Amino acid sequence: MNLKTLRQLLKVCADDKRLRIINALSNRELVVKDICSLIKSTQPTVSKHLANLRMLRVVVDRREGNLVYYRLNNNPDSPQRQLVDFIVSQFSQLVVFQEDKKEVRNRGRRKKI
Amino acid sequence: MNLKTLRQLLKVCADDKRLRIINALSNRELVVKDICSLIKSTQPTVSKHLANLRMLRVVVDRREGNLVYYRLNNNPDSPQRQLVDFIVSQFSQLVVFQEDKKEVRNRGRRKKI
């Protein structure tokens, strides 16, 4: 870990939509399309955000058929996980975060993802 | 606290020089000129970085004569302090951080600040 990596890690989290993605994924893994409709952004935009988060290992992905599931990097010793924990726990009361979590739960109930 | 503030708070920390300033100030308060020589940047550049940090209340300042002392916002309940604590403690082993701390301590010994 060096200064550049720390800076990049903070920077990749310093974006409204990526913060919402991180918060949403703290609930459970999601496919790209779910995230598109959740944060109301086009698919390329979401793919790019996810690529940014993936490059810094904030999230990891797995392909299943033609779907790609994204989840948080849950390695408990990683700085990524530490920062995500800080964000998710410290700011869980943020209205958007609560709304998004609720939406993710509902979406999960409505259709198998 | 809203999403925008969280984003701005993360962003203001997501810069090499501002990270070094935060780490240096975790030791003790410093005047602008000290920071200029520490991070080897021009005075306007440092002033701007400090203004950014000040706007987000990551640091606070006090004027004494024609010197302006900067220190970390040490309100223990503030998100600012929480994030700074995370950065300073979690990444204290970073080479630049250790070098800067050493330099700050030496500088403090050499001349009264």
Add this chain to the structure above:
DNA sequence: TTCGCATATACCCATAACATTATATATCAC
């Protein structure tokens, strides 16, 4: 193979961020 769906990448544009130079403000000494 071809089609259709999900996702990723390329390209372009608009805006934001950083560094530098020059200038302005503030305070002290005189």
Add this chain to the structure above:
DNA sequence: GTGATATATAATGTTATGGGTATATGCGAA
């Protein structure tokens, strides 16, 4: 008041970032 020092702000150029459209890739079904 003037001059010197410390800091802040303004103006400018360059680079980085985020969003959109179009296109490419990957995979399953038939």
